[in-house]
Amino acid sequence: MAGAKRGSADKKQISRRRLLIGGGVAVAAGTGALVYQEELSRLWWRVPGIDKQRNEGAVDQPGAQWIAASRANLRYADRPADYPIDRVIIHVTQGSYDTAVRVFRDPLHAAAAHYVIRARDGHIAQMARELDVAFHAGNREFNERSVGIEHEGFVDKPSSFTDVMYRSSARLCADICARYEIPVDREHIIGHHEVPGATHTDPGRHWDWDRYIRLVRKAVVTRRDA
Numbered sequence: 055m056a057g058a059k060r061g062s063a064d065k066k067q068i069s070r071r072r073l074l075i076g077g078g079v080a081v082a083a084g085t086g087a088l089v090y091q092e093e094l095s096r097l098w099w100r101v102p103g104i105d106k107q108r109n110e111g112a113v114d115q116p117g118a119q120w121i122a123a124s125r126a127n128l129r130y131a132d133r134p135a136d137y138p139i140d141r142v143i144i145h146v147t148q149g150s151y152d153t154a155v156r157v158f159r160d161p162l163h164a165a166a167a168h169y170v171i172r173a174r175d176g177h178i179a180q181m182a183r184e185l186d187v188a189f190h191a192g193n194r195e196f197n198e199r200s201v202g203i204e205h206e207g208f209v210d211k212p213s214s215f216t217d218v219m220y221r222s223s224a225r226l227c228a229d230i231c232a233r234y235e236i237p238v239d240r241e242h243i244i245g246h247h248e249v250p251g252a253t254h255t256d257p258g259r260h261w262d263w264d265r266y267i268r269l270v271r272k273a274v275v276t277r278r279d280a
Contacts, residue, residue, distance in 0.1 A: 114183060123182050124160060125161075127158060127182075133186070137198040146208065178226060193249050
């Protein structure tokens with residue numbers, strides 16, 4: 055049977071992961087360099103043709119709806135093992151929730167955030183796993199170290215920022231901060247406009263930072279006491 059032949063052949067082959075790890079250690083030993091096997095093991099999934107095992111439709115945030123962004127708009131990773139996460143970046147879509155979801159699914163858009171929040175009811179769509187690097191900040195280093203949250207609305211329309219959206223976003227942000235031990239302050243929860251080299255102005259002058267940070271801190275306490 056073909057299956058039996060395949061199984062027999064597999065036993066004789068060295069997996070690509072073992073080859074990468076073992077080969078890296080052997081080369082390092084030959085050159086006298088000190089290479090840790092644990093570090094190399096984190097790189098195995100980057101070998102072409104290998105993807106880290108994932109559960110289809112799984113979300114990091116309970117209650118979020120999974121809507122996958124195009125893979126062209128993100129980079130598979132293994133955060134925080136390979137890139138520590140120490141920032142949450144706040145965005146405003148400059149358009150509707152539906153438009154944001156549509157363009158993040160478009161491979162030609164070249165950008166996506168991890169989350170999109172709808173204004174009228176605070177509904178959360180997760181479009182990229184937190185372990186992956188989403189192209190949302192316009193800065194490679196900040197993409198690698200952050201989680202991006204998009205909010206439906208326009209920077210010049212304060213009515214865009216509804217109470218239910220603020221509260222939904224604050225709970226999400228609090229959970230992200232708890233997952234990665236991110237301090238709840240303005241140094242670690244920032245606007246897109248604060249990213250080095252940013253050309254965007256969001257979330258804009260109408261975004262109430264004092265209110266938002268207060269809500270995030272309240273959500274952290276509620277989460278801890280639950």
